[in-house]
Amino acid sequence: IAILKALRDLGNTVIVVEHDEEIINQADYIIDIGPKAGINGGEVIFAGVPNDLYKHDSLTSHYLKGQLSVSIDNSFENKEYKFIEINGINKYNLKNIDIEIPLNTLTLITGMSGSGKSTLVKEVIKPAIENNLQSVKINNKNYTSINIPSDNLKKIEFINQNPIGRSSRSNPITYIKAYDDIRKLFTNQPLAKQRKYKAGHFSFNVEGGRCEKCKGEGEILIEMQFMANVHLKCEACNGNKFKDEILEIKFKNKNISDILDLSIDESIVFFKKNNQLNIAKKLQPLIDVGLNYVKLGQSSNTLSGGEAQRIKLASFLSKKDLNENILFIFDEPTTGLHFHDINKLLACFQKLKNSGHSIICIEHNLDVIKCADWIIDLGPEGGVNGGEIMFKGTIKDLIKCNKSITAKHLKSKIKKNKH
Secondary structure, three states: OHHHHHHHHOOOOOOOOOOOHHHHHHOOOEEEEEOOOHHHOOEEEEEEOHHHHOOOOOHHHHHHHOOOOOOOOOHHHHOOOOEEEEEEEEEOOEEEEEEEEEOOOEEEEEEOOOOOHHHHHHHHHHHHHHHHHOOOOOOOOOOOEEEOOOOOOOEEEEEOOOOOOOOOOOOHHHHOOOHHHHHHHHHOOHHHHHOOOOHHHHOOOOOOOEOOOOOOOOEEEEOOOOOOOEEEEOOOOOOOOEOHHHHOOOEOOEOHHHHHOOEHHHHHHHHHHOOOHHHHHHHHHHHHOOOOOOEOOOOHHHOOHHHHHHHHHHHHHOOOOOOOOEEEEEEOOOOOOOHHHHHHHHHHHHHHHHOOOEEEEEOOOHHHHOOOOEEEEEEOOOHHHOOEEEEEEOHHHHOOOOOOHHHHHHHHHHHHHHO
């Protein structure tokens, strides 16, 4: 915030896309877009100074005023938990630390930038647990011992922000396995049966029904030697990705391209209205993680890292046969999320916990920190001045910790919320 203000004071104009409450309150001028997302967004809800935003009616103002808040689950205090224990951790700036991670909880790794959070999670916790579960002996361990309660953990999943597919033809509904049902629906239409079309004819990943000029991309890429590449709409299919004869196959007056152009919100209404409840049910997890505005066929290269991460989470929420207890690891999952989206994310975490799974997150967001079951706070600062355990335990005890910078800011946050 100090740097942004210094840039302004030098005569510059600074525009920031931001959800952080402190930065919003320090702004000179705010443009609030909404009222919600996707087809339900795109309007200027408010434009003016922060004080006037508090008098306005919008999701942002409701959270800033405390009329809405990120919910807190304090169930940890009333239960008994089994712990993963990793002792003698030495890696980069981590200084011979011992940690405990309770299973079936939301555990957050907090601390200043450079304090050792990513090192601890990605280079110690993840490989240590993977090797232990697979009974693999490794040389040059960066810890002295690890103990995992038997039969309480079977698998580990790292949900990162990498793209959801290797090609731009990857999209949300192929990732959550809903596209198979949609293609089957189209192959069952009378004209498709008459022409003997198979499911592959409604895929843009294989030859058959896709436009062969753009290979199902909907656009032509022109590579430029000294400038950014140019993307032009494919003239052969007019950006529809399929051959004309495939687009003649319709379900309730919509062809496959029309369906792929629907938002998740629109598609669920459409499929429920037309008694395709199985498809609507498979799409529901995308609503649960707050991606109702994304289009069914939206190219993976247009999705942000945070959106890709939430699609991966939705794919797990859609699986009903997860009998094994899984440890999910997320790297700052609230990046780019509004207060309202954070509420949805925490509700998804609660679903995972209710199913017997465990969650570890690297996190800075105070709204999420106050909702955690267990905190491991690193510090006191970053780099060589980091790598020590400032605190480990519950929120109730964290706010009593005088040596933690996280505790200081969290205490102010909780005090403000009470008022």
